[in-house]
Amino acid sequence: MDAFLLPLLGGMIIGVSTLILLLLNGKVAGISTIFWNFCTSKSMESALFIIGLPLGALIAYSMLGISQPTLPSNTSLILLAGFLVGFGVNRGSGCTSGHGVCGIGRFSIRSIVATLCFMASGIVTVAFLGVNT
């Protein structure tokens, strides 16, 4: 299969998820904000969305023949990267989904700026430090 087909299809499936959440529940599918609400406000809606994420991935791996990627085992790198991701998305009020997909989809200048920032620093980080695998 062409290399871009699954990414395109997967992206459109992600888009369908944001469409459902917006048109039915009136909410923006920003994962970092939903995860924050789940952790701090015990919101049932947020909890079920978060639980759905690994379930959906499991369906893709077990039923659709998508190969399940394993994470590189590097504990100090995991702790550092996880901390920076959490710190950054909280400070910047969003991540790849909230700013990158939903925000740009609403033509929000704020989200376009945020997306350019994290894409740029992600590219610079990989350029200087290489890939971890």
Place this chain on the structure above:
Amino acid sequence: MTTFVALVSGIIFGLGLAVSGMTDTAKVQGFLDLFGNWVPDLMFVMGGALIVSAIAYQIAKKQIRPMLRYSFDLPQNKTIDQKLITGSLIFGVGWGLYGLCPGPALTHVLSQDGLLFVAAMLVGMLVSYQIKKFI
């Protein structure tokens, strides 16, 4: 009903992440490796997601309210401040370091390394939340 919709939406989102390749740290880092062995495939993830989410927003703009609630709950903040910029820059560094952003990280939460990442992410969020009160 809204909680059921949230679950279905979460499942579809996780499915999309896995199908697209965003849960594979090597692919994500390959995509960010613009000045090395760039693998452009994941550009299509954002493209595909953006097309559908932009259509969703255009439909929403014509609605008075969502189907299951009395009003839309959309971000109102339009200010571009140092918090948005420094926060997003820091997020990108963490994303590039390991190749995981919050959604894909949460799909990995059943593995030990994934859980560790999510725990570190929560600590980072809590620290940022405290610091944001001052600067």
